[in-house]
Amino acid sequence: MKPLRITFLLPHAGLSGGIRVVAIYAQHLQQRGHSVTIVSTPLPTPTLKQRLAAACRGHWLPRKTPHGPSHLDNLDLDWRILDTLRPITNKDVPDADVVVATWWETADWMMNLHPDKGTPVYFCQGFKETDSPGLEATYHLPIPKITVSQWVADNLRSINNDHPITIIPNAVDTQRFARNTSTPRNPLQLGMVYAHVSIKGCDIALDACERVRRSGLPVTLTTFGNDRIDPDTIQPWQTHTTQPPQQDIPSLYAASHAWLFPSRAEGFGLPILEAMACRTPVIGTPAGAAPELIGQGGGILVPHEDPQAMADAILRICNMPDHEWQAMADAAYQTATSYTWDDATDRFEQALATAARS
Numbered sequence: 517m518k519p520l521r522i523t524f525l526l527p528h529a530g531l532s533g534g535i536r537v538v539a540i541y542a543q544h545l546q547q548r549g550h551s552v553t554i555v556s557t558p559l560p561t562p563t564l565k566q567r568l569a570a571a572c573r574g575h576w577l578p579r580k581t582p583h584g585p586s587h588l589d590n591l592d593l594d595w596r597i598l599d600t601l602r603p604i605t606n607k608d609v610p611d612a613d614v615v616v617a618t619w620w621e622t623a624d625w626m627m628n629l630h631p632d633k634g635t636p637v638y639f640c641q642g643f644k645e646t647d648s649p650g651l652e653a654t655y656h657l658p659i660p661k662i663t664v665s666q667w668v669a670d671n672l673r674s675i676n677n678d679h680p681i682t683i684i685p686n687a688v689d690t691q692r693f694a695r696n697t698s699t700p701r702n703p704l705q706l707g708m709v710y711a712h713v714s715i716k717g718c719d720i721a722l723d724a725c726e727r728v729r730r731s732g733l734p735v736t737l738t739t740f741g742n743d744r745i746d747p748d749t750i751q752p753w754q755t756h757t758t759q760p761p762q763q764d765i766p767s768l769y770a771a772s773h774a775w776l777f778p779s780r781a782e783g784f785g786l787p788i789l790e791a792m793a794c795r796t797p798v799i800g801t802p803a804g805a806a807p808e809l810i811g812q813g814g815g816i817l818v819p820h821e822d823p824q825a826m827a828d829a830i831l832r833i834c835n836m837p838d839h840e841w842q843a844m845a846d847a848a849y850q851t852a853t854s855y856t857w858d859d860a861t862d863r864f865e866q867a868l869a870t871a872a873r874s
Contacts, residue, residue, distance in 0.1 A: 517865065519549045520872055521612035523634060525604055525622035526556035529586045529595075531742055531759065533786040534641045536587040537664070537686055538618055543591060544861040545868075554595045555608050558583060585759070609633045613872040616662075620646075623654040635871045637662060642783030643671040645715070660871045662864065664784040665805040682867045685805060686784050687857040693793035695770040702736070703834065707772035707796070709787045710739035710756060717778035717801065717820075722751065724776070724826035729753065731827070733834060737776075740768055769794035773841075774833045779803040780820060788815075792848035797841070799829045814848025 522545060529535050538554070546552045588595050598608060603625045609615065615634035617623035623638050638661045644651060655675045662682045663669050669683050708721050721737075728735050739745075740757040750756060760768070769775060775791035777800030785804040792798060798815035800806045810817050816832065818825040833841065 517869055519551065520545075520614060520868060521551045521553075521610070521634070522868060523553045523555060523609055523612045523615045524639075525609070525615065525617050525619075525626055526554060527619045527621060528559050528583075529554070529556040529588050529597075531585055531587060534618065534783070536786070537641065537784075538639075539587040539591060539593075540689075540857055541861060541864055542588075542593055544857060545865060546593065548861070548865065550865075551612075552593060553610055553612070554588065554593055555598070555604055556588075556595070557598050557601055557604070560601050603628075606630050606633065614868045616868070617654075620648065620651045620654045623657060624650055627657060627659075635874060637868065637871045639663075640668060640672065640783075643668045643781070645781075645783070660867070660874075662867050666808065667804055668783055682863070684860055684863045684867065685808075685855065686786060686789065687855050687860045688786070688789035688793045688852050689857065690793050690853050693766050693769065693790045693852075695794045695796075696767065699767050699770045701771055701773060703773050704733070704735050705738060705772050706735055706774055706776055706830065707738045707768060707791070708776040708778070710741040710743060710745065712743045715780050715782075717780045720801075720821065720823050720826060721776040721778040722754075723823035724778075724830060725751075725753070727823060727827035728830050728834075731831065733831060735830065735834065738768055738772060740765065765790070766794055769796050772796050774799055774815075774830060776826070776830075777801065777803075777806060778826065779806075782806070785809070789852050792852035795845040795849045797833060797844045797848050799826060799833065809851055812847060812851045814844060814851045 524538055542552045542554055606629055611632045612634035614637055615626055616637045616639050617626040618639045626636050636659045638659055640661050640663045655672055658679055660680050662684055664686050669681050672681055710718055725735055725737050737754045740760050742759055744758045745756045769791045775796045775798045777785060777788055777798055779801055782804030785806055788798050788806060788809050792814050798810055800810050801820050802817055816829040818829050
């Protein structure tokens with residue numbers, strides 16, 4: 517394949533799963549000989565009101581917010597961060613064969629770029645993640661779209677079926693996410709990625725754990741995520757780590773007897789594969805790619821908005837005979853390892869090459 521000049525347009529490049537996916541593709545494509553540039557926006561500068569409110573709580577916000585940690589840190593990539601929070605324009609973007617928007621705002625900005633900046637492609641990793649008024653208009657853009665799950669593709673086609681949509685599921689780094697045999701597994705420990713936003717459904721999982729404990733099984737819950745939890749509101753049977761070092765995350769998956777995925781809506785659901793790669797069965801709702809992944813036997817699917825069904829699934833897994841649990845853990849591992857990032861990059865690379873030729 518002829519080497520391509522590829523530009524990815526990103527919002528603030530932090531520690532979200534979507535940013536990690538872009539970072540992986542950028543690395544793999546560059547290793548295959550393509551020229552890759554990433555252009556992203558900075559964090560918003562705190563307003564005076566926000567700084568005063570933080571000061572009243574005993575915290576001090578800088579006038580100019582630092583960029584913060586990112587999945588792009590320490591990668592040998594051409595990564596350009598705008599000086600101020602504003603739309604990405606022609607002056608920020610090199611000439612290329614293809615330009616890839618990775619968020620609805622960047623898709624909107626991309627359509628105003630000169631044709632020399634590349635054929636536009638919309639990498640849509642979610643569906644209606646926000647109620648921003650300009651979001652749905654980007655789903656009508658007359659350009660090729662790449663997405664990560666059948667659920668997202670079906671929703672996009674329900675709005676606009678006039679342009680090609682390519683489904684390329686995510687994979688997982690099975691060298692990084694692997695169970696270290698020295699990590700003890702607690703048969704009463706559950707795990708979950710925690711976030712305050714309602715769409716992640718953490719309230720459902722917490723309710724389910726409460727129900728299990730009331731039934732007499734003293735499960736505990738280990739959570740991690742980018743959000744902090746007020747010590748006054750955390751459950752006594754819950755431990756939480758805010759932004760743990762990336763190298764520590766696999767051990768959190770591996771130490772749990774089951775992983776909870778309670779999302780109300782999701783583009784894909786990377787924690788499902790990450791837990792499965794650590795041989796941890798997943799109890800999840802049918803959001804994102806969960807039906808395809810959990811449906812292969814490595815966990816239990818439960819309905820949305822049903823904490824009792826999740827509690828029943830927890831009880832079922834925690835009370836399984838060892839050989840049944842091991843069979844489910846093996847099925848989870850098989851699901852995680854049957855499809856690699858090289859497989860995904862083959863398909864992503866082909867989709868970009870096809871767009872560049874159009």
